[in-house]
Amino acid sequence: MLHIKNLSLSFSRYGGMSFRKVPLKIISDFNIAVHTGEMVAVIGSSGAGKSLLAHAILGILPSNAKLTGDIEFKGSRLTESRKKRIRGNEIALVPQSVAFLDPLESVKKNIQRAAFLNTGSTAKAGIMMNDAFDKYGLADNVGGLLPFQLSGGMARRVLIAAATVSGADLIIADEPTTGLDRNAIDDSLRVLKELTSEGKGVLLITHDIRAALKYADSIAVFYGGTTLEIAAPEDFKHPEKLRHPYTKDLYSSLPENGFVPVAGLNPFGDMIPAGCVYGERCSRKNELCETSRPDRKRINNGDVWCHHA
Amino acid sequence: MISRQTASIRKSAAFLGEKTFRLAMVMCLVCAMSFVLVQNSPVDPVRAYIGADANQIGTEQRTLIAERWGLDRPPAERFIRWAGQIVRGNLGTSMIFNEPVASVIGKRFIVSLGLMAAAWVLSGILGFALGIISGVWHRRAVSKIIDLYCFVLASAPVFWIAIILLVFFSVMLQWTPVSGSTPPGIPAGEITLAQRLHHMLLPCASLSVISIAGVALHTKKKTVEIMQSDYILYARARGESAFGIVLRHVLRNSLLPAISLHFSSLNEIFGGSVLVEQVFGYPGLGKATVDAGIRGDVPLLLGITIFTTIFIFFGNAAADYLYTVIDPRMRHMEKINEY
Ligand SMILES: Nc1ncnc2c1ncn2[C@@H]1O[C@H](COP(=O)(O)OP(=O)(O)OP(=O)(O)O)[C@@H](O)[C@H]1O
Ligand SMILES: [Mg+2]
Numbered sequence: 001m002l003h004i005k006n007l008s009l010s011f012s013r014y015g016g017m018s019f020r021k022v023p024l025k026i027i028s029d030f031n032i033a034v035h036t037g038e039m040v041a042v043i044g045s046s047g048a049g050k051s052l053l054a055h056a057i058l059g060i061l062p063s064n065a066k067l068t069g070d071i072e073f074k075g076s077r078l079t080e081s082r083k084k085r086i087r088g089n090e091i092a093l094v095p096q097s098v099a100f101l102d103p104l105e106s107v108k109k110n111i112q113r114a115a116f117l118n119t120g121s122t123a124k125a126g127i128m129m130n131d132a133f134d135k136y137g138l139a140d141n142v143g144g145l146l147p148f149q150l151s152g153g154m155a156r157r158v159l160i161a162a163a164t165v166s167g168a169d170l171i172i173a174d175e176p177t178t179g180l181d182r183n184a185i186d187d188s189l190r191v192l193k194e195l196t197s198e199g200k201g202v203l204l205i206t207h208d209i210r211a212a213l214k215y216a217d218s219i220a221v222f223y224g225g226t227t228l229e230i231a232a233p234e235d236f237k238h239p240e241k242l243r244h245p246y247t248k249d250l251y252s253s254l255p256e257n258g259f260v261p262v263a264g265l266n267p268f269g270d271m272i273p274a275g276c277v278y279g280e281r282c283s284r285k286n287e288l289c290e291t292s293r294p295d296r297k298r299i300n301n302g303d304v305w306c307h308h309a
Numbered sequence: 310m311i312s313r314q315t316a317s318i319r320k321s322a323a324f325l326g327e328k329t330f331r332l333a334m335v336m337c338l339v340c341a342m343s344f345v346l347v348q349n350s351p352v353d354p355v356r357a358y359i360g361a362d363a364n365q366i367g368t369e370q371r372t373l374i375a376e377r378w379g380l381d382r383p384p385a386e387r388f389i390r391w392a393g394q395i396v397r398g399n400l401g402t403s404m405i406f407n408e409p410v411a412s413v414i415g416k417r418f419i420v421s422l423g424l425m426a427a428a429w430v431l432s433g434i435l436g437f438a439l440g441i442i443s444g445v446w447h448r449r450a451v452s453k454i455i456d457l458y459c460f461v462l463a464s465a466p467v468f469w470i471a472i473i474l475l476v477f478f479s480v481m482l483q484w485t486p487v488s489g490s491t492p493p494g495i496p497a498g499e500i501t502l503a504q505r506l507h508h509m510l511l512p513c514a515s516l517s518v519i520s521i522a523g524v525a526l527h528t529k530k531k532t533v534e535i536m537q538s539d540y541i542l543y544a545r546a547r548g549e550s551a552f553g554i555v556l557r558h559v560l561r562n563s564l565l566p567a568i569s570l571h572f573s574s575l576n577e578i579f580g581g582s583v584l585v586e587q588v589f590g591y592p593g594l595g596k597a598t599v600d601a602g603i604r605g606d607v608p609l610l611l612g613i614t615i616f617t618t619i620f621i622f623f624g625n626a627a628a629d630y631l632y633t634v635i636d637p638r639m640r641h642m643e644k645i646n647e648y
Contacts, residue, residue, distance in 0.1 A: 058546045088548025100543035102558050113557070117548050166547065 001201045002034040002057070002170055007069035009049065009056055009225075023066065024269045026052055027225040028277075029293065030069070031303070032203075034170065039193060039202040041212035044222030045266055050205045051096055053222075054172045057203075058093055059083030073170070089118050092168035094192075096175045098155040101147040107158050108143035115165040125165075132161040136191065153184035160191050171195060172203045177211050189215045209254065221247050224267045224277030230303040243297075243304035246278045276307065284308050324633075328626050332619070339618045340395065344388050347607055354380070357605030358404055395615065401608035405600060410612035413597065418616070420490055421586070421593030424509055425578050428516035432578075433571045435517070436524025441563065443525065444532020445555055455525065463522035467581045471515035471588040478511060485511050488590035512589045519581045520574045527570050531563040565632070572628030576621045 009027040014020075026049040034040045044050050055061050057071060059080050071078040073091070087093075092114075101110065111132055115125035133143065136157045142150075150158065156176055163171050173192055177185040185208070192202050193215050206212050212219055213233045221229045221244065229244040236242065239251045252260040273279055276289040286307075294307045355374050359366055375381055379390065394401070400410035443455040462470075479487045486492070490508050491500045535541060536559065544554050579595075586595035594613065601609040 055542070055546075060542055060545050086548075087546055093543065093546040095539070095543050095546070097539070100539045102540045102544070102562070104561050105558070113549075114547055162547075 001036050001074060002032075002203065003070075003072040004030060004032045004057075005070040005072075006031065007053075007056065007067070007071065009052060009061070009068075010066050011062075012064050012066065025225060025272055026269070027056075028272065029226050030222070031227050031296065032220050032230070034201040034203050036169075036201055037196050037199050038217045039196050039204055039215060040218045040220060041204040041206055041216035042220045042222050043206055043209055043212050045207055047268065048222055048266065049225055050207075050222065051174050054093060054174050054203075054205055057083070057172060058087045058091060060087070088114075088166055088168070090168055091170045091172065092163040092166040094156075094159045094163045094171060094173040094176055096178070098147050098150065098152075100159070101155070103147055105146070106143065107138070107145050107147075107150070110158065111162050111165055114162040118165060118167040128165045132165050135164075136161045152179045153181075153187060156180065156184070156188045157191070160188060164195065168200070170201045170203065172205065174205045175207070176204070177206060177208050185211055209250070221250070224272050226277055226305070227303075228278060228305055232302060235300075235302065241300065243299050243302055243309045244278070244306050245282050245284055245308070249281075276305075278306075324630065328629075332622050332626075335618060335622060336615070339614065340392060341388070343611055343614045344384075344391065347611065348384055352605040352607060354378070354605065354607050357607070400612040400615070403601070403606055403609040403612075405604050405606045405609065410608050413609060414594065414612055414616050417592065417594040417597045420591070421582055421595060423505075424490075424512055424516065424586075424591065424593060425582055427509060427513045428582075429520070429571070429575065429578050431513065432517035432520040433524060433567070436521040436571075437528050437564070437567050439521070439525040440528025440567070441532055441555070441559065444529040444563070445536060445551075445559060447529075447533050447536065452529075456529070459522040459525050462518050463526070465518075466584075467515060467519055468584040468588055470518050471512070471585050474511050474515055475588060490591050490593070508591075512585050512591050515588075516578060516581050516585045519577050520571065523574055523577070524567055524571055528563050528567045531566050532559055535559050535562050569628050569632045572631060573625050575624030579617060579621060 007027060007030040008025070010023040010025045012021040013024050014022075030053065032040065032042065042050060042053065052061065052065075056065075056067055057078070061067065073082075073086075076082075083091075105113075108129065112125050112129045115128040115132075116122060119125055119128065132138070133140070138154075138157060138161065142154065142158075147155065160173070160176070163173075171192065176188050176192065180188065189204075189211055192204065196202055196217075204212065204216055213236055216233060219231050219233055219236070220227050221231070223246055229242070229247045231242060231247065234241075236251060239248055239257075242248050242251060249260075251257055267273065267277055267280065273290070274293070275291050276282070276285075276294055279285045279289045282289065288307050292307075294305045294309075297304050297306070297309055299309060355371050355378075358374065359371075372381075379387060382390075398411075400414075402408065403410050403413045406413045439455050439459070443452040446452050475487070478485045486508050490505065491497075492504055492508075495504075541554060541558060544558055549557070582593060583595035583598050585591070586593045587599050590596070594616075597609065598613050600606070601613065
């Protein structure tokens with residue numbers, strides 16, 4: 001349904017020692033595919049540019065952002081004008097936090113509006129809204145509440161409900177688990193997972209590896225603004241099946257696997273090297289890694305971008 | 310449900326209690342300060358009373374009048390006697406109108422009230438609309454023109470604007486009357502509403518200019534902030550059109566601060582009315598203030614001061630109260646944590 005090829009995103013900003021605008025690279029050569037009925041997780045650390053990736057797909061980037069690369073949706077190119085046309089009814093966003101809700105708009109009005117933008121009929125929107133209330137366990141009195149009155153888990157359900165009534169085929173969920181306890185995390189991911197059985201595609205953006213491993217059909221490892229590996233969750237059960245040195249290091253850094261930290265910092269902006277983005281921290285780095293970006297290799301039903309794989 | 314109601318009643322009672330206490334404090338201070346000011350001003354009440362006959366009246370008679378009024382007593386005693394009368398609701402008699410101060414203020418205030426209310430509503434609507442336009446199209450030409458207009462208005466003195474309007478529309482074009490609130494020489498009963506509005510037009514326009522800029526610039530700032538907020542980004546992501554975004558999110562969120570600000574700007578309109586009424590010879594409270602000052606009518610001046618204090622105090626209190634009523638976040642502060 002969604003194919004992203006070599007997506008790059010940079011900001012023009014004033015910086016460094018000059019008065020000219022210099023680009024700040026956030027995402028470079030990012031690749032991913034989401035198929036119908038599939039939940040794909042993009043995992044990456046905080047500040048890596050995950051939200052911007054979501055905004056890039058929806059065409060709601062700030063005006064100083066520059067986007068290159070190919071995005072294909074339902075078989076045809078997703079241009080900026082097409083994004084504008086289909087966002088909200090073919091692609092929906094579950095935003096990162098409650099701050100994305102209008103502080104003066106009640107839950108009911110919010111969901112009803114999302115449904116109205118989909119169907120264009122007040123009557124149908126009302127029916128869809130009631131269904132959504134039942135389906136997501138929102139009590140009647142919740143309808144009158146304002147965002148500030150919602151708990152984290154409840155806000156998440158409202159956001160997910162709004163995304164589903166929009167009738168979108170692709171749902172982009174940006175960190176739908178931050179700030180929730182274990183139960184609420186399972187709750188909201190289960191709801192998203194159910195959508196895949198209705199034939200929708202879900203792009204799950206998260207830094208919670210464990211949650212991603214539990215629910216996603218495929219995991220894309222996002223690092224230094226690019227994809228290093230796309231693996232099945234099962235691969236994480238056997239570290240030897242993992243293809244990229246970073247993913248292996250990530251595996252060992254999980255609490256249940258020894259908690260071995262990876263030394264150094266995630267590269268960001270000007271620090272992103274021209275060669276392999278993991279070069280600086282990789283134990284297998286050689287000259288080739290410093291000079292050229294690895295191309296995609298398909299290994300064992302997964303993708304990897306590494307010279308050594 | 311019942312406990313929520315009692316809680317809200319308790320909250321209102323606390324609000325009222327606090328405001329009453331504050332009003333009492335403010336009144337004490339204002340009375341004391343105006344008394345001291347009048348005391349030290351060059352205005353001589355006896356002389357103001359005698360007026361034109363000053364030459365025919367000797368020193369003895371003056372001393373007699375002063376003694377009769379208690380002007381020979383120490384200031385503290387006089388203040389207490391005066392304050393005692395004020396508390397009882399007796400504002401004294403205006404010398405220039407030869408009428409109780411309270412009734413002068415009442416009549417004049419009715420005239421001013423129409424003018425001020427019209428100017429207040431007009432400036433609120435215009436200022437809000439300009440602010441929204443300038444905020445939504447931030448950095449575009451419209452926004453710059455509106456900003457320039459606001460800065461010019463904000464820095465131009467009111468009486469100057471009033472005079473320009475007067476010269477242009479009343480003197481050169483002769484579209485509007487030069488002076489007064491009603492046509493001269495017509496019995497009060499036969500004056501039409503249209504005539505009154507015609508007379509109110511220019512004073513109202515000059516008076517509203519004062520607060521348009523304030524509301525517009527404040528609303529613009531708020532609107533720019535809203536346009537950059539995450540919830541507008543989300544609205545765009547949901548496929549809301551630019552028009553829908555303004556209608557459903559921007560207007561509502563910027564209206565609350567604008568209303569609240571506009572209530573607290575009542576004092577500007579009140580102050581401005583003194584100048585505007587003077588320029589247009591509009592017989593309202595503002596003009597009475599100037600007359601009382603120029604002709605040394607101490608009782609009227611003090612009465613107007615007290616009245617103005619109360620009026621502005623209620624304006625500010627209304628702003629505070631409205632803020633808690635209109636903003637639903639303030640209305641029910643209890644957070645729902647069932648899930
Ligand atoms: N308009 C902008 N101009 C310049 N830099 C920006 C702009 N917007 C965002 N950035 C930078 O881009 C980086 C990525 O932001 P983004 O919100 O996508 O991160 P994220 O991966 O979603 O992080 P988090 O886990 O905190 O949500 C941030 O470090 C931010 O500083
Ligand atoms: Mg984010």
